[in-house]
Amino acid sequence: MESWIIILIICGIYLAITLAMGIIPGLTVSESVTGFVAGDRSMNLLILYFVMGASIFSSFAFLGGPGWAYSRGAAAFYIIAYGTTGMIPIYFFGPKVRRLGEKYGFVTQAEILSDRFNSKTLSALLAILSIIVFIPYLTLQMKGAGYVITTISEGAIPQWMGAGIAYLVVLMYVYFSGVMGVGWTNTFQGIFMMIIAWFLGLYLPYKLFGGVGEMFTQIAENPDVTKAMLQAPGLTNSGEPWNWWGYSSAVLVSAVGFSVWPHLFMRAFAADSDRTMKLTGVLYPTFQLFLVPILIIGFTAILAYPGVSPADTILPHVLTQLDLPVIIIGLVCAGTLAASMSSGDAILHSAASIGVRDGLSLFLPDRLTTDKKERFHIRILVILISLVAYYFAVISDIPIVNLLLGSYGGVAQIFPLVFCMFYWQRANRLGALAGLVGGIATTIFFLLYPELRPVPMHEGIYGLLVNIPLLVGVSLMTPPESNQRLKRYSNI
Amino acid sequence: MTNRKRIFVCLLLIIQAGLIWPVYAIFSGIKPMILGLPLSFAWIIFLLLSSFFLLLWYHLSEPSDSTGER
16 A cells, blocks of 8 residues: 555544544533533633643644744744743633633623723624634645645645545534534644654654754754854844844734734633633643744754755655654644644634624624524534635635734734733723724734834834823723723722 | 732743843853753743743742632
């Protein structure tokens, strides 16, 4: 039998196990919307830890991480740097969000923010922002999955079919089980990814150079490799040395935005206790540590396989060059599928939930009068969003990667609102709206016209520089929200 | 603000400062290599571990009346 067929069989078995793990837990969750969106608020530490971790580690981490290290060197440390402090805020607001959700029935980020700031417009704005950043995100995950299957089948399975099969599995368990399907599959896929990453990150440098230290020494001493490869802040996309403005501001914006990504934030509503929520925040860096072997994979290839383009294909490229047992290649491919699917499922589930709860409920409240109807609409949206993302992934040629690059700047604009929700009572509806709209408009402006930036900082920083003064200024100039409302958020 | 919180916020700000310019610029070089990793890489991993232990300490030292399940 040809080796690619064995690899495909391994991936097939993997997909079947994932599907079973995704559908079975959904059978025990209630038929309610809370069951579908927030898993009846019953997630324990193990599941929540992996839901958070595996949602973050997407095909960007598995394919893009080594790609960054390979082509941009030390710039890739940025990916570890922003996660170092980025999840800490969730330790503090996570338990509060969880308790408020339990008390008032919130299941999405926009619901809690629009309640605190007394604004339905805010809810609609956040729903639109979420879906705009989620669709390109999901599209890239699908492309990653399709790419892996096409590469390992040596082109026998086209990209449209590969992406289609992997995401049909995701669609099925998200459709049937909601967030509990996401939870259990991410636990399984997260453990799987970690093992694969550590194995490859230690094995490749050992096999090719005799060890990690020897590998870095050879890179450092090689006259053909620029010093900026190992010296922070590394290189830019085009291979020029990156500047500190760009590096530092990218780390800051991503750290600020990290904890308020709508699909991560809303998992606070699924936690079964404050302790679970807090420990998820505490333990998050242990997941982040798994980027270390991921980056080492990329560094290994600098001397061993120069000139591979595009850089994101370096991991599959290395795999095909080494004489690895077929089983191992199959497992690594399944690991890459795991990375793609475990992010894709969380995004798909969140986008559909947010779309119905925060968007559709404002325009068609009559249609969502019962839990059953609402759940039905969320499921319809799960299918629609899958189809839209699938269209962008395999049919359309629009370069939507650019949209995703700008998304961190946009998401970071939510952070000041979340902070003020609990820690600044004076913040009110108009302040929140002015800050968010001003911040997003500024971010988009500098994303479109980067040459107009006074210094080469990330556009999201400019957004925050407009957002925060507007939030504070407008709030102070207009009357505060009612005491009754504020009390809910201060005594929690 | 309690002393515990003050220490936490100070150390957190120090870690955050260490991740970006200008503090990271001091540790951005290649030599000395630490455990086989270039200084720039080892420094980021060191800060990741520091941030982990900082929050772990903060969590474990929480006064018992404010924890617990509600």
